[in-house]
Amino acid sequence: MMDITTLSLLHNIFQEVQGKQDWKTALDTLFGSLRGSFVFDNVAIYLLDPQTKGLEVVYARAKGRGKKAEADAAWGSSTAIDVLASGETILHLPSQETKGTDRVAQAYLLGIPLNIGSKLSGALVFVRFGGPEFSDLQIQIGSLQAFWSAALIERRDLQEARTELDSVQRQMRFQEDVVSTISHELRTPLGFIKGYATSLLRQDTIWDETTQREFLNIIDEEADQLTRLIENMLESSRLQSKTLQFKFTQVRMDALVRDVATRVNSRYPELKITFDVQPLPPIQGDGFRLSQVFENLFSNAIKYAPDSEINISMRISDGRIRITFADNGKGIPEDYLPFIFERFYRVPGERTVSGTGLGLYICRQIVLAHHGNIWVESALNKGTTFYLELSITPQL
């Protein structure tokens, strides 16, 4: 019968070991707390690598004599091999020749099988340099430690498997979201085109000329919307595979942004855009692609910060042009900010506003292709500011 003090001691050790999140720290605690009744110099865990079928040292600690052996756990590998071959506990005593020599040369080894998920998967090996031999009781304590170590390694494997599963599930959910967003974005304009074309083709109704033009205009706009969507998807994959061609010429950023603003204002006359611009030198850039960046920023501001005015500033700072593009809309929650330039990323809860999550990804890739930088700052209910920096001296 185990006395109550021993049981209570075991209970405390159990609690302390199980409380450690990291498996190596848990093993340190396990071996450390039992070392009072089970003295050893070094300990190591060898596991069979399922791929290479070789033995791998996954844990090693040097506590007493021969401390240098911590990094190199070769001292126990032949014992570990014997344990795996026999499936049994092995005791190795020092050879006769080492008797009377340096204590560190006289290794007393204890190797115990490690069964993980009822499969013999490795060995736990202890060494005492210069003895004494491991007693029967100590072999039992060693077996308890082996059993416990195996449980901790199994817990590690389960935690790793769960993390991997979580990441696969996240990836799958993300792919489902992308597919449903893209099909929604394709279906909406197609629905309009089909609906208005069918109406025009009806033989039982005669549409007056104004209505006909109105329907045809909608069909035309929705077809443009489809083209833009498909172009965006193609462009984003070309940008990802770095196969999109850029044509660099001299570009004046102030003129370029004002041109885009004029085009936007012709479609949205009520949109207020302010400029605060320092005289700027031209830069080397692809005017068409850089315009696309600002078209996306305007389009986002119109979608996500409706009724807000847009303030644009351009300055030179440290040999670079710094452009700020600010709205005073509802802002972006801080948790989502790190992701908004990722491909297909949409802030959750934006499903009522049309979009694919490609716009800012495209912006960022275009700016990066100019060796520039783009980032965002946002405050809830105050607004969002995009910052762009472009080099004045060519870096091509």
Ligand code: ADP
């Ligand atoms: P999309 O507009 O197609 O969803 P984007 O890549 O252009 O994709 O933008 C990513 C996300 O960033 C959007 O889903 C939106 O939630 C957020 N966002 C972009 N611009 C703004 C803005 N000016 N104000 C608030 N949120 C914005």
